[in-house]
Amino acid sequence: MRERLRGIPLRVTLWDGTSIGLADVPETAEVVVKDRRTLLALVRDPAVGFGDAYAGGRLAVHGDLVRLLEAIYRHWEGTPASLAREKRRWLPNDLRRARENIHYHYDLGNDFYRLWLDEQLVYTCAYFPTAQTGLEAAQVAKLEHVCRKLALRPGENVVEAGCGWGALALHMARHHGVRVRAFNISTEQVRYARERARQEGLSDRVEFVEDDYRNIHGRYDAFVSVGMLEHVGPENYRALGSVIDGSLARHGRGLLHFIGRDRPRALNPWIRKRIFPGAYPPTLGEVTREVLEPASLSVVDVENLRRHYALTLTHWRERFEKAAHSVAEMFDESFVRAWRLYLAGSEVSFTTSYLQLFQLTFARGATETPWTRAELYR
Amino acid sequence: MRERLRGIPLRVTLWDGTSIGLADVPETAEVVVKDRRTLLALVRDPAVGFGDAYAGGRLAVHGDLVRLLEAIYRHWEGTPASLAREKRRWLPNDLRRARENIHYHYDLGNDFYRLWLDEQLVYTCAYFPTAQTGLEAAQVAKLEHVCRKLALRPGENVVEAGCGWGALALHMARHHGVRVRAFNISTEQVRYARERARQEGLSDRVEFVEDDYRNIHGRYDAFVSVGMLEHVGPENYRALGSVIDGSLARHGRGLLHFIGRDRPRALNPWIRKRIFPGAYPPTLGEVTREVLEPASLSVVDVENLRRHYALTLTHWRERFEKAAHSVAEMFDESFVRAWRLYLAGSEVSFTTSYLQLFQLTFARGATETPWTRAELYR
Numbered sequence: 001m002r003e004r005l006r007g008i009p010l011r012v013t014l015w016d017g018t019s020i021g022l023a024d025v026p027e028t029a030e031v032v033v034k035d036r037r038t039l040l041a042l043v044r045d046p047a048v049g050f051g052d053a054y055a056g057g058r059l060a061v062h063g064d065l066v067r068l069l070e071a072i073y074r075h076w077e078g079t080p081a082s083l084a085r086e087k088r089r090w091l092p093n094d095l096r097r098a099r100e101n102i103h104y105h106y107d108l109g110n111d112f113y114r115l116w117l118d119e120q121l122v123y124t125c126a127y128f129p130t131a132q133t134g135l136e137a138a139q140v141a142k143l144e145h146v147c148r149k150l151a152l153r154p155g156e157n158v159v160e161a162g163c164g165w166g167a168l169a170l171h172m173a174r175h176h177g178v179r180v181r182a183f184n185i186s187t188e189q190v191r192y193a194r195e196r197a198r199q200e201g202l203s204d205r206v207e208f209v210e211d212d213y214r215n216i217h218g219r220y221d222a223f224v225s226v227g228m229l230e231h232v233g234p235e236n237y238r239a240l241g242s243v244i245d246g247s248l249a250r251h252g253r254g255l256l257h258f259i260g261r262d263r264p265r266a267l268n269p270w271i272r273k274r275i276f277p278g279a280y281p282p283t284l285g286e287v288t289r290e291v292l293e294p295a296s297l298s299v300v301d302v303e304n305l306r307r308h309y310a311l312t313l314t315h316w317r318e319r320f321e322k323a324a325h326s327v328a329e330m331f332d333e334s335f336v337r338a339w340r341l342y343l344a345g346s347e348v349s350f351t352t353s354y355l356q357l358f359q360l361t362f363a364r365g366a367t368e369t370p371w372t373r374a375e376l377y378r
Numbered sequence: 379m380r381e382r383l384r385g386i387p388l389r390v391t392l393w394d395g396t397s398i399g400l401a402d403v404p405e406t407a408e409v410v411v412k413d414r415r416t417l418l419a420l421v422r423d424p425a426v427g428f429g430d431a432y433a434g435g436r437l438a439v440h441g442d443l444v445r446l447l448e449a450i451y452r453h454w455e456g457t458p459a460s461l462a463r464e465k466r467r468w469l470p471n472d473l474r475r476a477r478e479n480i481h482y483h484y485d486l487g488n489d490f491y492r493l494w495l496d497e498q499l500v501y502t503c504a505y506f507p508t509a510q511t512g513l514e515a516a517q518v519a520k521l522e523h524v525c526r527k528l529a530l531r532p533g534e535n536v537v538e539a540g541c542g543w544g545a546l547a548l549h550m551a552r553h554h555g556v557r558v559r560a561f562n563i564s565t566e567q568v569r570y571a572r573e574r575a576r577q578e579g580l581s582d583r584v585e586f587v588e589d590d591y592r593n594i595h596g597r598y599d600a601f602v603s604v605g606m607l608e609h610v611g612p613e614n615y616r617a618l619g620s621v622i623d624g625s626l627a628r629h630g631r632g633l634l635h636f637i638g639r640d641r642p643r644a645l646n647p648w649i650r651k652r653i654f655p656g657a658y659p660p661t662l663g664e665v666t667r668e669v670l671e672p673a674s675l676s677v678v679d680v681e682n683l684r685r686h687y688a689l690t691l692t693h694w695r696e697r698f699e700k701a702a703h704s705v706a707e708m709f710d711e712s713f714v715r716a717w718r719l720y721l722a723g724s725e726v727s728f729t730t731s732y733l734q735l736f737q738l739t740f741a742r743g744a745t746e747t748p749w750t751r752a753e754l755y756r
Contacts (some may be wrong), residue, residue, distance in 0.1 A: 025606070128750075262670075262671065263671040263672070284662075284663075284666045285662075285663045285666035285670075288662045288663035289661070289663035292663075293640070293663055296640050297640065298435075298684070298731055299640075299662050299682060300682045300735070304676060304677060304747070306676070364422065369682070371508070371509060372505075372506075373755070374507070374755045377751070377755040
């Protein structure tokens with residue numbers, strides 16, 4: 001453990017008062033390990049051990065959690081988690097397991113997400129025209145950025161795979177005059193989205209379908225998926241490519257917005273175990289080769305919004321902390337700590353470039369794509 | 379042959395006057411095959427047979443060559459050339475063969491290229507802010523677009539791999555205040571570039587090195603390569619990735635500008651045999667997985683300029699036709715026809731989406747990349 005932590009600016013204090021000054025740099029945080037079992041768990045499986053002990057209250061962090069995690073991430077950057085082990089243990093996201101995994105995270109209750117997301121409940125990376133833009137405006141800017149990249153025209157038909165609480169589908173219909181069929185397997189989200197469409201008088205132009213992306217049928221001018229690919233799993237990339245290919249008209253185009261990687265790596269095992277079961281953030285190469293190449297789709301544009309996701313997470317974390325008391329009443333303190341760690345760790349994953357956020361626009365070869373990207377910035 | 383050409387709007391007339399109306403759509407062109415040997419060559423190996431016969435004058439096209447090729451490309455879009463055969467016959471681009479291949483195309487004489495390229499001799503895809511922009515301005519706009527994507531700052535050091543006649547290196551030094559080391563294995567190009575640097579008083583800030591990209595040494599703030607990757611060959615992608623990794627400073631970033639593909643395919647065999655020996659346009663997936671992932675470099679931005687390359691080629695072809703008489707005096711009529719076919723075929727490859735043009739910006743994880751891309755369009 002001493003070896004692993006060498007060079008990281010933190011002090012570990014054990015239950016008996018023993019303090020291990022693991023680095024000669026100024027401490028940024030103190031980690032208190034409250035019992036022997038927790039110490040052993042940390043040595044055996046650092047990521048899961050740390051996460052579970054932190055959530056369970058058997059480990060405390062005194063000091064700035066984000067700065068501590070940042071130091072750890074920067075330090076371990078060169079130490080890839082075992083992708084081979086992740087692959088051995090990987091359970092394919094078939095229709096049933098996909099539903100279970102999505103239910104586990106996204107059906108925690110709309111009231112919970114309303115406590116700390118923006119008012120439209122957009123639970124994906126925002127787009128901040130400047131770093132001073134607020135979260136509400138940045139989520140609207142993201143929806144609009146996506147629509148502009150798709151070059152939507154009134155009267156067109158759009159299919160959305162994984163639509164969250166429906167904000168993008170409703171934005172496309174309202175501001176770009178398109179018809180949308182939006183697929184989602186989260187029961188709570190679909191219920192909420194349908195209600196919103198009804199209230200806003202958009203039910204005739206936006207249909208929310210509670211079904212898996214693999215069951216998408218019909219032909220559309222545009223295919224869009226924001227924040228779903230991370231949950232698809234590598235074994236389904238070709239199937240996703242076939243779905244896109246089969247659903248796109250001759251002049252069709254599409255957009256995939258997803259958390260990605262610089263090279264294939266295992267997801268943090270605690271995150272996969274406790275927060276996002278079945279999740280796998282792919283590299284750009286995995287997506288182009290396995291989703292797009294077999295369908296002969298042209299990559300038109302890729303934008304890396306890594307820094308925007310870090311800032312989105314700062315906003316979410318601050319809002320979450322303000323609502324921590326209400327969250328504890330809804331669930332318990334252990335849930336609050338687990339989510340605090342998840343949000344802080346995610347933020348740090350983006351600031352340290354451990355994770356990327358790719359917005360990838362693609363098109364069929366016959367599609368007349370915009371002449372330049374200048375229109376996106378007018 | 380009848381089978382192959384079914385649905386293509388052209389008529390084939392044989393040496394004895396026999397005319398084969400191969401389609402019931404209005405003819406856009408007539409292909410006259412002048413002897414039996416040529417017909418057999420066309421059946422045996424259509425691409426090489428057509429190219430060699432056209433260049434050799436044993437086959438004539440009456441009508442619009444570009445429209446004819448466009449019809450053929452659109453028709454054969456779904457018929458991939460044999461990538462397996464290309465791989466079997468592939469000769470690795472080692473240091474010696476790379477030099478031979480580059481010499482074959484790029485050392486045809488600077489006077490020749492001066493006849494039809496822009497005044498700075500930029501022999502890669504231009505960037506047209508609007509489709510009405512002229513070629514000269516569009517090439518300057520491309521140089522500037524590349525510099526902005528690299529976010530160059532005065533005093534920084536840049537390495538360029540494959541620098542053509544030096545236009546980008548000189549532009550970076552003059553307009554962005556950086557120092558440049560530019561590598562190239564074309565003797566003629568390096569000679570020209572050094573002379574231009576001397577005349578423009580930039581020799582102290584731009585060094586042109588007649589050497590292979592594999593011999594790049596030193597640390598730089600930025601790595602840039604425009605139009606070289608097509609000549610590298612898949613067997614050297616990892617070596618290129620190592621060169622980039624080894625040459626980039628901790629906060630380094632870079633740009634690769636290259637002709638690419640939607641999926642792995644063989645290059646047109648006539649082009650590879652007669653125009654660009656050793657060339658292979660990769661897919662985005664091949665580049666990200668084999669060049670960038672092993673070096674853990676982040677993809678920051680990808681822009682597909684396919685339509686801009688089609689327009690660049692229209693300009694080149696029109697200028698080439700105006701200079702055809704001078705070209706014939708320098709070489710011969712057969713050379714003029716071969717280059718006419720190459721330029722027309724390339725233009726059509728981009729209009730039909732058979733080829734793509736990717737500008738890919740990458741960075742180390744620790745690099746502070748621009749907040750948005752809006753600055754590129756100010």
